[in-house]
Amino acid sequence: MADSGDRLTGLVTGRTLPRLRVRSPLARFILRRIALGVVVLWVASVLIFVGTSVLPGNAARAILGRYATTARVKALEVELHLNQPLPEQYWRWISHFIRGDLGRSAISVVTNDSQSTIASTIAQPLLNTAILAGITAAILIPLSMMLGAWSAFRAGKPDDHIVAAVSIGGISLPEFVTASLLISTFAVGLHWLPPVALIAPGQTPLDAPNELVLPVLTLLVATLALAIRMIRANMIEVLGSEYVLAARLGGVSSRRMVWSYGLRNALAPSVVVYSLCLQYLVGGIVITETVFDYPGIGKLLVSAVTVRDINTVQSVALILAAIYVALNICADVLVIALVPRLRTSS
Amino acid sequence: MTNMLDEGLEAAALFSEPKHTRRAFLLGAGAAVGAASTARPAFSALNALTGAREQAREERAGASGGTLRVAVSGGGQAETLNPILDINDTASTLRGYQVFEWLAVAGPNTEPELQLAESLEPNATGTEWTARLRAGVEWHDGKPLTADDLIYTLRYISNPKVGASNSSITSLMNIAALKKLDSRTVRIPMLQPIGDLPSLIVAPGWAIIQDGTTSFEKPIGTGPFKFQSWVRGQSSSYTRNPNYWVHGQPLVDALEVQSIDDDTARLNALLGNQVDAIGTVSFPDAKSYQAQGSGSPIAILLADSPQSTSFTMGTAHAPFNDVRVRQAFRLIVNRPQMIENAQFGFGKVANDLPMPGEPYYDNSLPQREQNIAQAKALLKQAGHESLSVVLNSTNGNFFPGQLAAATLFKQQAQAAGVTVSINNIPAGSYYSTGFPNYTFAQIQWTPSTIPSQYLEEYLPTAPLNGCQWRNPTTTTLIHEALRTVNRARATELWAEVQKLFWEEGPEIYWGTCPIIDAASLQVKGATVSRAGTLNNYNFRQWSLA
Numbered sequence: 104m105a106d107s108g109d110r111l112t113g114l115v116t117g118r119t120l121p122r123l124r125v126r127s128p129l130a131r132f133i134l135r136r137i138a139l140g141v142v143v144l145w146v147a148s149v150l151i152f153v154g155t156s157v158l159p160g161n162a163a164r165a166i167l168g169r170y171a172t173t174a175r176v177k178a179l180e181v182e183l184h185l186n187q188p189l190p191e192q193y194w195r196w197i198s199h200f201i202r203g204d205l206g207r208s209a210i211s212v213v214t215n216d217s218q219s220t221i222a223s224t225i226a227q228p229l230l231n232t233a234i235l236a237g238i239t240a241a242i243l244i245p246l247s248m249m250l251g252a253w254s255a256f257r258a259g260k261p262d263d264h265i266v267a268a269v270s271i272g273g274i275s276l277p278e279f280v281t282a283s284l285l286i287s288t289f290a291v292g293l294h295w296l297p298p299v300a301l302i303a304p305g306q307t308p309l310d311a312p313n314e315l316v317l318p319v320l321t322l323l324v325a326t327l328a329l330a331i332r333m334i335r336a337n338m339i340e341v342l343g344s345e346y347v348l349a350a351r352l353g354g355v356s357s358r359r360m361v362w363s364y365g366l367r368n369a370l371a372p373s374v375v376v377y378s379l380c381l382q383y384l385v386g387g388i389v390i391t392e393t394v395f396d397y398p399g400i401g402k403l404l405v406s407a408v409t410v411r412d413i414n415t416v417q418s419v420a421l422i423l424a425a426i427y428v429a430l431n432i433c434a435d436v437l438v439i440a441l442v443p444r445l446r447t448s449s
Numbered sequence: 450m451t452n453m454l455d456e457g458l459e460a461a462a463l464f465s466e467p468k469h470t471r472r473a474f475l476l477g478a479g480a481a482v483g484a485a486s487t488a489r490p491a492f493s494a495l496n497a498l499t500g501a502r503e504q505a506r507e508e509r510a511g512a513s514g515g516t517l518r519v520a521v522s523g524g525g526q527a528e529t530l531n532p533i534l535d536i537n538d539t540a541s542t543l544r545g546y547q548v549f550e551w552l553a554v555a556g557p558n559t560e561p562e563l564q565l566a567e568s569l570e571p572n573a574t575g576t577e578w579t580a581r582l583r584a585g586v587e588w589h590d591g592k593p594l595t596a597d598d599l600i601y602t603l604r605y606i607s608n609p610k611v612g613a614s615n616s617s618i619t620s621l622m623n624i625a626a627l628k629k630l631d632s633r634t635v636r637i638p639m640l641q642p643i644g645d646l647p648s649l650i651v652a653p654g655w656a657i658i659q660d661g662t663t664s665f666e667k668p669i670g671t672g673p674f675k676f677q678s679w680v681r682g683q684s685s686s687y688t689r690n691p692n693y694w695v696h697g698q699p700l701v702d703a704l705e706v707q708s709i710d711d712d713t714a715r716l717n718a719l720l721g722n723q724v725d726a727i728g729t730v731s732f733p734d735a736k737s738y739q740a741q742g743s744g745s746p747i748a749i750l751l752a753d754s755p756q757s758t759s760f761t762m763g764t765a766h767a768p769f770n771d772v773r774v775r776q777a778f779r780l781i782v783n784r785p786q787m788i789e790n791a792q793f794g795f796g797k798v799a800n801d802l803p804m805p806g807e808p809y810y811d812n813s814l815p816q817r818e819q820n821i822a823q824a825k826a827l828l829k830q831a832g833h834e835s836l837s838v839v840l841n842s843t844n845g846n847f848f849p850g851q852l853a854a855a856t857l858f859k860q861q862a863q864a865a866g867v868t869v870s871i872n873n874i875p876a877g878s879y880y881s882t883g884f885p886n887y888t889f890a891q892i893q894w895t896p897s898t899i900p901s902q903y904l905e906e907y908l909p910t911a912p913l914n915g916c917q918w919r920n921p922t923t924t925t926l927i928h929e930a931l932r933t934v935n936r937a938r939a940t941e942l943w944a945e946v947q948k949l950f951w952e953e954g955p956e957i958y959w960g961t962c963p964i965i966d967a968a969s970l971q972v973k974g975a976t977v978s979r980a981g982t983l984n985n986y987n988f989r990q991w992s993l994a
Contacts, residue, residue, distance in 0.1 A: 158878070164880070164881040172609075172612070172912075174609065175609075175612045208526055210526050210527045219681070224526060224681070227680075283713075286717055290717065290720075290721045291717060291720045291721060294721070294722075297721050297723050298714070298717035298718060298720065298721035298723065299709060299714050299715075299717055299718040299721065299723055301684065301707055301709075301718065301723055301724075302680075302683065302684070303684060303686070303705075393710070393711050393714070394711060394713070394714055395714065396707075396709045396710070396711060396714045396715075396718075398680075398682075398683050402525075403525070403526070403682070405525075406524075406525025406526060406527075406682060406710070407525065407526060409525065409876065410524065410525060410526065410527040411878075411881075412526055412527070415526060
């Protein structure tokens with residue numbers, strides 16, 4: 104196992120690394136996953152770069168608008184290094200990125216705005232999205248566990264069917280439909296909550312918590328349903344397994360069975376589900392952010408694509424990819440930690 | 450409390466204010482009144498009336514205080530506080546108009562109205578213009594407005610490194626020879642004679658900036674609101690300018706501008722009372738709230754406007770280099786159907802000429818109507834009995850109803866034996882790929898004046914010449930109209946220009962689209978303007994109940 108790991112990294116880098124004397128199989132696993140993650144990110148960066156480069160039309164001209172003169176287009180191309188060969192442009196971008204220098208957005212180059220860098224521009228939106236995703240996750244995980252376990256326990260009974268119907272309904276509705284329904288009911292209809300997330304300059308979403316309610320609800324409707332279904336399925340499988348049957352015959356109480364046997368063993372596959380939900384929350388909440396005009400990273404990315412601000416698109420896309428990879432690694436590590444058997448079987 | 454909806458309707462019905470008197474002075478929208486004018490444009494008379502109007506305002510409803518909250522669609526990270534750059538989003542334009550002012554702006558009926566200029570007059574031949582700035586105007590930092598500021602501004606706009614779109618107008622001026630006559634007066638020598646300079650400079654992108662300005666991070670202007678803070682792509686806040694040169698204005702204490710790109714989210718913000726007024730309401734929403742009449746929770750502000758989306762026929766390409774094909778295409782369009790189906794009945798039919806209803810527009814030409822038989826005959830003569838063309842359109846948010854109009858045209862064209870296939874280009878690439886060399890495309894026109902429009906579009910080297918129009922006759926005629934100082938004569942020349950374009954021109958203007966905004970019922974004094982969204986971004990006399 105250690106050999107194959109070293110050989111793998113050797114294949115990738117082209118040379119053989121000294122054999123790592125790491126004893127713990129868990130630590131070895133983590134290191135291997137991180138190495139693979141880096142490879143994945145590298146491939147992702149190439150794909151992102153190629154993707155933005157093949158967009159039709161001249162980027163400089165698109166940014167300058169319909170009054171662009173040939174002279175200004177040429178000048179902007181030089182400033183944005185668009186006249187250099189693609190591999191050179193790629194290397195320039197990625198070498199700066201690794202060092203944490205995300206550069207300046209194409210728009211700020213045009214407007215001669217020397218103060219704003221991409222990093223400073225995306226910091227707050229990233230934080231806002233993290234707040235939204237974090238609050239949703241904090242409610243999602245315990246709530247889905249409880250409801251999932253409860254409906255597994257009551258499988259086949261009417262309560263279970265009700266939860267199932269509501270869950271499946273929730274998954275099936277597209278987010279903008281859910282969002283619109285929530286807005287028209289609670290905001291426009293009842294006037295209980297604000298329909299749009301308007302954050303004043305200098306404030307964060309946490310300063311206006313009632314503006315978070317509807318966006319969080321929308322995201323919960325989409326992800327909670329999925330998580331409940333998965334937890335329920337896992338729980339039913341575990342509760343039907345032989346060792347649980349044996350425990351039951353041996354006199355273990357129902358409650359203890361659910362908690363110690365059922366939930367713990369259903370947890371590992373659920374980690375994967377939660378990881379998927381989190382990734383979805385981070386990158387896929389573009390629609391929710393648009394409908395509520397929430398100042399998060401999804402909305403920023405869409406706006407950057409619309410104005411053809413290539414630099415921002417590339418950097419933000421790569422950051423999101425890095426978050427996905429990190430979440431995946433954490434999920435895998437957590438599963439291994441929960442299921443000791445897997446540590447030595449890989 | 451006055452019903453806001455009634456006020457809005459009244460405003461849209463083109464009002465009973467002193468503007469009518471000025472319209473008579475300025476010859477209004479028709480060429481027919483030309484005989485009544487004097488030898489020179491009556492700009493000094495204009496000045497006197499503007500002053501009187503100012504006084505009337507002061508005596509009107511008192512200030513209400515409060516914060517006016519406005520939401521319009523934004524430009525994300527492309528938003529800017531620089532009022533001079535070519536701005537593509539409503540939020541940035543709106544912000545510019547709160548802090549900055551210019552020599553003259555477009556009035557509610559789009560004709561020029563003096564603002565920071567006390568007078569703006571040409572010599573007899575239009576080779577020199579003299580701008581005299583108003584006295585007693587202060588910048589937000591307390592310094593007085595002087596001729597140096599104007600000179601610096603004109604130089605800044607004409608600087609190729611800045612890349613302002615209005616440099617196409619400053620390139621008509623002899624910037625190197627700008628002369629300061631006294632602390633408030635600047636003589637502007639022109640490189641070619643211009644008869645009506647105000648018509649060329651009432652557009653977004655013109656703003657007087659302080660002498661020496663290089664950064665716009667904390668913009669200083671002379672306008673009714675002072676900049677406080679902003680977050681790019683999100684929101685900005687302003688406080689009332691207590692030393693504004695119109696005493697008593699603005700009527701509110703503070704202003705907040707929110708950028709909300711999504712139409713529905715913006716409308717929801719108004720319905721949820723998070724903002725007091727919004728720019729651009731979609732057709733179906735406007736229709737549904739208008740239908741509710743006095744039971745509507747919001748007031749729809751409607752302004753008949755010359756803005757439109759047109760079909761451009763590229764005369765550098767076959768088949769549109771043949772005038773018969775162009776005439777045939779213009780006869781294919783069923784204009785009332787376009788208005789009804791693409792614009793939900795909003796707007797008016799247009800006559801293949803830009804900016805209907807503006808000063809200099811020729812109302813005497815008969816309204817063109819659909820005539821499929823004649824269209825087919827023309828196409829047959831031109832040897833194109835069954836023709837296939839590609840129409841380049843975009844699904845972008847440039848113009849409501851644009852793609853619908855393209856689809857409708859495709860259907861209407863079938864009757865004449867023309868097969869249209871629509872090439873839907875993403876908004877971000879539309880102007881950066883084929884423009885201005887498209888064979889057949891759509892283009893969007895914001896409200897402008899007729900001299901400005903023809904200068905920017907129909908001269909051979911014009912920046913927006915999407916039809917590749919290079920006709921020596923019209924070029925000569927347009928130049929002559931541009932340099933004629935005598936208003937009556939200029940009107941005649943513009944009529945000749947328009948007649949030529951009506952007969953043989955390359956563009957299909959099938960209709961205009963009104964400006965549709967909305968405000969809460971708490972807003973008072975919300976008038977509308979043909980020239981731009983939300984009363985052409987003018988909140989000086991808006992107040993909150």
